[in-house]
Amino acid sequence: MFDLSVLASRLIVSCQAYPGEPMRDPRTMAQMAQAAVIGGAAAVRIQGIQDLEQTRDAVDVPMIGLWKDGTDGVFITPTLDHALACAAAGSDIVAIDGTRRPRPDGRNLAETIAALHEQTGALVMADCGSAADAKAAADAGADVIGTTLAGYTGERPKTDGPDLELIAEIAALDLGRPLIAEGRIHTPAQARACLDAGAFAVVVGTAITHPTTITGWFAGALQG
Numbered sequence: 001m002f003d004l005s006v007l008a009s010r011l012i013v014s015c016q017a018y019p020g021e022p023m024r025d026p027r028t029m030a031q032m033a034q035a036a037v038i039g040g041a042a043a044v045r046i047q048g049i050q051d052l053e054q055t056r057d058a059v060d061v062p063m064i065g066l067w068k069d070g071t072d073g074v075f076i077t078p079t080l081d082h083a084l085a086c087a088a089a090g091s092d093i094v095a096i097d098g099t100r101r102p103r104p105d106g107r108n109l110a111e112t113i114a115a116l117h118e119q120t121g122a123l124v125m126a127d128c129g130s131a132a133d134a135k136a137a138a139d140a141g142a143d144v145i146g147t148t149l150a151g152y153t154g155e156r157p158k159t160d161g162p163d164l165e166l167i168a169e170i171a172a173l174d175l176g177r178p179l180i181a182e183g184r185i186h187t188p189a190q191a192r193a194c195l196d197a198g199a200f201a202v203v204v205g206t207a208i209t210h211p212t213t214i215t216g217w218f219a220g221a222l223q224g
């Protein structure tokens, strides 16, 4: 089990390509992770078993692993089996859906986390969508709380940038475990603002590792 304190005030880079996209290739994502580490990422967040396996061999930094299955409802590492596979593929932290919604395998969050702790050495990051989720996830035994699903579950508005209000609200709950800001952090200033709002560390995905979206931002600005 690794020491979470190495991530204090640091940047974690999420390297993900979506189904059907040109960069959806485990080798490409492992190379993306290597590039992010050279740039200063203290950890990487990686989706999919093959991507995890290849990235594990490519970088030495801690790896947050997840397995997305589906696109609606509970789809981020939705079941214990998905989570166990992420751990087996080398994740130091397994990110799982940390909302209060029913899970497809019928296990609740506490049961899922307990089984994962019992059967692996991985820590658990609960991807939450609200302060109520965060509180419930902490009660369920999550090691790390993330704001990953803020704006995607109907409980919070989808803010243009990070949901700083939610970060501050969760930080004020003093849940006794690290809060990782994640979701729509598009500039270095926004990343800094997340720490200032009370986050322990920051995950950036799209703005660093999704060139199609970044290109769209620039192309759109020229057409405005």
Ligand SMILES: CC(=O)N[C@H](C=O)[C@@H](O)[C@H](O)[C@H](O)COP(=O)(O)O
Binding pocket: 014, 016, 066, 076, 148, 149, 152, 182, 183, 184, 185, 203, 204, 205, 206, 207
């Ligand atoms: C909601 C959801 O499915 N989030 C996913 C979780 O792993 C990823 O698609 C995001 O890219 C990641 O959370 C990082 O966020 P952003 O790309 O906004 O920096």
